[in-house]
Amino acid sequence: MEKLIKAVIDNQNKIPYINLNGLNAYKGWTADFHISVCGKESIRLNLEEEEDLFLLFVLASAWSKTGPWENAAYFTVYLKASNKDKVELWLDEAFVEEEKQKRKKAASEIISQCTGVIPRKKISFRQDYYTSMVVLAKEWEHIKAQLYQAEKNKEYDTFIQYISSVSGLGAGQNKMRIKIPLILRELRCQNVFQHIPGKYCCVPDERVKVTCKELGIYLPTINSIKSILRASEIIYDHFGDLYDIPLFAYEDLKENI
DNA sequence: ATCCGTGTAGGCGCGACGGA
DNA sequence: TCCGTCGCGCCTACACGGAT
Numbered sequence: 001m002e003k004l005i006k007a008v009i010d011n012q013n014k015i016p017y018i019n020l021n022g023l024n025a026y027k028g029w030t031a032d033f034h035i036s037v038c039g040k041e042s043i044r045l046n047l048e049e050e051e052d053l054f055l056l057f058v059l060a061s062a063w064s065k066t067g068p069w070e071n072a073a074y075f076t077v078y079l080k081a082s083n084k085d086k087v088e089l090w091l092d093e094a095f096v097e098e099e100k101q102k103r104k105k106a107a108s109e110i111i112s113q114c115t116g117v118i119p120r121k122k123i124s125f126r127q128d129y130y131t132s133m134v135v136l137a138k139e140w141e142h143i144k145a146q147l148y149q150a151e152k153n154k155e156y157d158t159f160i161q162y163i164s165s166v167s168g169l170g171a172g173q174n175k176m177r178i179k180i181p182l183i184l185r186e187l188r189c190q191n192v193f194q195h196i197p198g199k200y201c202c203v204p205d206e207r208v209k210v211t212c213k214e215l216g217i218y219l220p221t222i223n224s225i226k227s228i229l230r231a232s233e234i235i236y237d238h239f240g241d242l243y244d245i246p247l248f249a250y251e252d253l254k255e256n257i
Numbered sequence: 258a259t260c261c262g263t264g265t266a267g268g269c270g271c272g273a274c275g276g277a
Numbered sequence: 278t279c280c281g282t283c284g285c286g287c288c289t290a291c292a293c294g295g296a297t
Contacts, residue, residue: 066286067271126271171269174288206286221263223289230262 001215001238007253008246015252016117018245025241028189029182030056033073035116037081042116045076047190051085054136056186057143060179061132065171070119075129078110090137100130128172135168147193154195156184164225177225178205181232185243202235202244204228211250 012018016034019027030045030052037043045052055076062072079085089095099106103125111123136143143163150159160180163169169176185201187193202208204222212219217238219231235244 064287065271066269066288068285071271121272124271128270171271171287174269177288178286221265222287223263223265227262 003257004215004246004250004253005239005242007256008242008249011249011253011256015249018249026185026189026243026245028186030059030186031190033077033116035073035077035114037077037110038113039115043077043080045080045186047187047192050087052080053144053192054087054140055079055085056183057136058129058133060183061136061169061176062126062129063182064169064176064179065126065128067124067126068119068121070117070121071123071125073117074107074110074114074119074123075125077114078106078125081110081113087137087140090133096130096134100127103127103130128168132169135166139166151193151195156196156200160184160200160225160229177228178222179203180225181228181244198241198243199233199236200229202232202239203248204231204235204244205248207251208235208244208247211247214250215247217247 008018009020009024012020017029019029019031021027030047033043035043045055047053047056058079059072059076062075063069065072084099107123107125111119146159146162150156163180163183164175164177167173167175181201181203184196185203188196188198188201204212204219209219209222211217212235217234219234220227222228222231232244235247239246
């Protein structure tokens with residue numbers, strides 16, 4: 001465990017998603033994608049800004065679907081780089097349909113323009129990325145209201161329940177589950193809100209679960225929001241403000257441990 | 258009787274792969 | 278080129294067993 005944490009700190013410059021600050025705490029995944037388009041500066045999200053906050057939810061939703069995480073990352077990069085991060089755009093049916101039509105072309109184009117993260121497999125933008133964006137756009141005012149309410153009340157359980165109840169943010173008509181802590185973690189890391197508890201900020205996804213098994217860290221079976229939050233809490237107890245990053249990175253760090 | 262944590266099976270949409 | 282099949286990673290449904 002200590003060796004893994006040390007490997008994370010030692011290799012922070014080699015692995016794109018390990019963004020640490022001077023105190024070796026995690027700055028968040030969206031603080032720097034380490035992907036740049038056409039040689040411009042690296043893509044980042046500034047979660048104080050509305051468009052970027054919207055993209056954070058898009059990223060989480062895309063990542064909630066099956067497939068390699070790079071797909072969700074590059075989809076977000078695509079939207080950001082082509083200024084398709086405005087909520088209103090996704091309320092326009094014709095626009096959405098057009099985007100859906102050219103999803104294969106868009107995926108291959110963006111990958112040819114980008115440098116940085118090398119995807120393990122071919123990048124593809126699933127159809128339901130787009131339908132989820134429509135859901136997010138329609139629900140956007142309510143989502144923001146719930147989020148600000150949570151911060152005001154210093155109580156995030158209600159927000160978590162709400163966002164996990166919206167159909168169509170997971171694969172197909174399913175709900176978003178596993179990546180809800182990602183949203184909270186990114187907001188916490190960027191200090192957008194002051195009262196997000198760290199114990200709700202660790203993502204027990206497939207990679208993380210596999211690592212836990214290998215390291216002998218017990219996690220409950222993940223099949224409900226409640227079990228996700230309990231798993232998150234266990235991970236936070238182990239790694240604190242490095243969150244799930246060491247566990248996620250394990251596969252990429254193995255040879256350095 | 259009910260609740261809750263746990264484990265398991267199966268569905269879905271995708272890419273990869275291989276044979277015709 | 279066109280299938281069929283497989284593996285992947287997520288979500289859902291459900292069954293089981295212990296506690297209250």
